[in-house]
Amino acid sequence: MIRKGFKMKLFKGMCEEYKKRHDNLWLEMIKMIHEHGGKNYSIFLDEETNTLFGYIELEDEELWNKSSETEICQKWWKYMADIMETNQDSSPISVELNEVFHLD
Known part of the structure; x- marks a missing residue:
């Protein structure tokens, strides 16, 4: 299992909207994430800086990288832009973060 951490940035005042959109994540998007080997996906928010921290576990990084080519992913990106x-x-x-510690 490959663990990935990354950060992204929201525009000021968009925290509630971001959460609302993810609370209603499209079923097609969920299916695509799973089909491309994504599991245990979480996104955290630092409300002081509007910085998002994402964490996902992947079966295969090459397969995951192909998820960006899907129609549903590109539609989601436009929806969130x-x-x-x-x-x-x-x-x-998105800025990939280097893992410096892990404990099971």
Whole structure:
């Protein structure tokens, strides 16, 4: 199992909207995440900085990387682009974090 941590950034005042959208995560998006080997996915928010911290466990990083090519993922990115920092293709600006400690 591969553990991934990453951070993203919300626009000011968008914390509640971000949570609302994820509380109503599309079934197609859930299915795509699972089909691309994503499990135990959590996103945490630092409300002082509007920084999101994501954690996901992956079966296969190469398979996961292909998830960005799916129609549903690109649709989700466009849906979220008005509330967070994004790249020109609407993907969230995401900074991968290096694991420095793990304990089972």
